[in-house]
Amino acid sequence: MGSRLLLMMALSALVLIPRLALAQTPACDSLSGEKKALATALLNEQHLYDCCDGTIQECLKEGKCSLATRLANQVCRMAAAGKDKGTIERALSQRATSMMSARAVPIDNSRAERAGEANAPVTLSLYLCARCPYCARLVPQLHKEITEGALKGKVKAYVREFPIRSHPGSTEGGMGMVAARRLGKGWPFLLHLYRIFDRFDPANMPKCAAEYGMDEEEFRNLLNDEGVRRELTASKKEGVRNRVDATPTLFINGRKYTGDLSIETVVDVLAEEAERVRAKATK
């Protein structure tokens, strides 16, 4: 009887301890079962890369660093999405490298069109291909966050064209992006290209440009303009020089971001950078 009671108590402890130990953040509260156990283990093992020396769990208890909550949320989001331990650890490590030790590289945004407020503390440079399905998913969401969502006033974004050679129509799409940018409608046109991603036809681009208030003939001429082609080439070469080998590639204040590319994490990382820049400015 006694041993059975002990066994029951041990089992209860096994079930309850992880529940009690798990961080209280919105993303973590919704977890259960194996995913909760995985998140708990990671929160107890992984350390913050800034602000606090302890593990994520310890720093959460201290309650002084918003970064602890951000990282806890990322761990729990990724656990909820079914990612394994190695993947989550790698994502945290890449986030740390991107935010703290990556070297800032020169990016020429002087001709790029800005999305977001001019005095935003974070400059986001996006190397994008007009025919990249992942870009088509991520960029419209990100643009919305920057212009009217959680990143409004915190981030300004610029597009650098980077046509991927294996994507049919990527050069034509890239020429369209540069042409629209020259006519002052770079962002609306890019978002349009992503909206009609599955129906993309280079021949239809001038008509689409006209719908966005651009002169159809002028746009058509720019599509065949040698200067536009050179500008597109320069953007591509700049990307290669900056070790861009896929799209989308994000540079946050000039530093290459190599972490998780889900919209939630990207928004979170940008908010973190804005917080850090503002904290430095007030010191």
Next chain:
Amino acid sequence: MSELNDTMPEKPTRGVLREIVRDAVIVTALSALVAVGVNALREEGIRWVQQEEYDILVPCPEPVGEPEVMKGDDARMSDGKSLLLDVRSKQEYDAWHVSGARSQPFDWLGPPVDEEVKTVAKQVAASRAQRVIVYGDGDDPDSGKEWAKLLSGANIKNVFYVEGGAPSLNPSLPKPEALPPLDDTTAPPIEALPDAQSADSEQNEKEAP
């Protein structure tokens, strides 16, 4: 013989077969019921109907591989077993190129890499070369290195690029820094640049130093 017949198993009758099938159906149905029951009791059981869109989107990589790097004075440049590709512009090739090198101007924007790789693959097969050595403008980024990466990414083996590109093979060539930047839209188009030499490339061939 009769003993042998006694030890042989009897042929199952139709009734026995029916019983086997019935038992198999029962075992399968019970297993399925148990599985469904366990799945229903699990906190993270598999859903009957997928509620979210199945997402397999991943960032789009450039189709590149990892070529090997080679110094300009490497003996393999002139051992006759290499296919040498000069990927600078035709004008630059005509002005000077390594003896035996073929012109394969590199365009950063295309055409689709498959078409170009087919051309090179044919050249490799026809030349019976053991390796492909690419040299470009030596700029940052270097067109030769980029071409070599694309060839490697297309599964062409033994691809090398010359570190420093053409200027490392012929020091008299202008350094990349001296060339007009490509993003300078005021620069004349490449067709308008003075053509230093005639198209007769054989007369202009010079040995690599």
